Amino acid sequence: MEYKYGKNQNYEDFSSGRVLYQVRGMTNFPVRLAQEIYGRCLEYSTKNEDIVLYDCCCGGGYLLTVLGFLNQDTINRIIGSDIDEEMVQMARKNLSLLRQEGINKRIREIHEMIEEFNKPSHYEAKESALRLREMLKKDMDFKVFQADALGPIDLDEKPDIIITDLPYGQLVSWTQDGGDMVDRLLDSLYEVAGEDTILGLCMDKKQKVKNEKFTRLERQKIGKRRFEILKKI
């Protein structure tokens, strides 16, 4: 796959644990790939601004937060949900960085770490935090809640774009077992999605999308991952 939207640049400012809060054991989603999936979903969307972006397995909100920073001109509101309440709280903390109050709080925390430990990594974090604050053009509107994505999701608005990195493997496996998980997830997302909602699902190579309620707009392979872009039929 050739990148169209994910620029080949240094994304160090987004390193987990530097300014964005880190979830122990959780691997970071590659920023360039996140931006690529978002850009391609936006290309298919009927809207090109005021986007409501949703991730139904948002974990610590890393993917959503990074997209929020990089797409200030097009994203209007961010919604995340996860089955794990601890993740929900972490996602809330990360998404708060998209507001002046949250990023300023983080800068104060980093200052305290500099005073206490005086480590080079804390000075780097401060520089990154100041650069991230410069990227903010507004206080991002966001909502995070606890929900099982394999059951009914209580969402009272139709997202324009749903991007999610599906659980796989030991650390982040599905918290329910039985049946075809991707199919069950898509059954839930069918209820949440509107006619024009574009879905970008990222998964490992073993997971397959074969839900008949959705049509595939694109399928791409990238390293160990695959992503598919879908829309309701």
Ligand SMILES: C[S@@+](CC[C@H](N)C(=O)[O-])C[C@H]1O[C@@H](n2cnc3c(N)ncnc32)[C@H](O)[C@@H]1O
């Ligand atoms: C690959 S991680 C997502 C990481 C996230 N994209 C980020 O940027 O931090 C997958 C997440 O799916 C969540 N999960 C597992 N089963 C779930 C379910 N049935 N409903 C909702 N979330 C679920 C896990 O708690 C985990 O946080």
